[in-house]
Amino acid sequence: MRKTILVVLGAVVIALGVGQAAAIAQPPPPGERGPGRADRMARFLGLSQQQQDQVRKLMEDGRGERQALWEKLKTNREAMQQALDNANPDAAAVGELAIESNRLHKQMDALRDAQDKAIRDLLTPDQKVKFDAMKAMRPEGMGGPRGAGFGPEHGGAPEQP
Numbered sequence: 001m002r003k004t005i006l007v008v009l010g011a012v013v014i015a016l017g018v019g020q021a022a023a024i025a026q027p028p029p030p031g032e033r034g035p036g037r038a039d040r041m042a043r044f045l046g047l048s049q050q051q052q053d054q055v056r057k058l059m060e061d062g063r064g065e066r067q068a069l070w071e072k073l074k075t076n077r078e079a080m081q082q083a084l085d086n087a088n089p090d091a092a093a094v095g096e097l098a099i100e101s102n103r104l105h106k107q108m109d110a111l112r113d114a115q116d117k118a119i120r121d122l123l124t125p126d127q128k129v130k131f132d133a134m135k136a137m138r139p140e141g142m143g144g145p146r147g148a149g150f151g152p153e154h155g156g157a158p159e160q161p
Helices: 002-025 037-043 049-085 091-120 127-139
Strands: none
Touching: 037 049, 037 127, 049 091, 091 127
């Protein structure tokens, strides 16, 4: 009897823990956004309110240009897929699309680098060290997955000395 009670109690504890973890892991409801890049960065770097406002403004100011580039990349990717899906793909057309894709990716990298430099210029020396470590941990390719490199929940917290 005692063994049965312990098993049931253990199952209840596990169920509660899994339920809470699942609730935490759920994406925000449609129309709502979870913590953004600026919020995760602010927590990770320990930004002051003034720094947070400046970082958000920098990100907002560049949003339109980044969005336009994303749209061009998406259109290019779709055109390349269409060209490759042809029975006899035109190598010249596919090559031109690949060159255009490379050019667009370089533009996106330049935008990200300029934004990172502007953010870095707002930081204290200690925050710059954390920022550089965070950037070094960011996966390659279009900045990596959303949220990569901004805190322990994303695998991005460097070890503290």
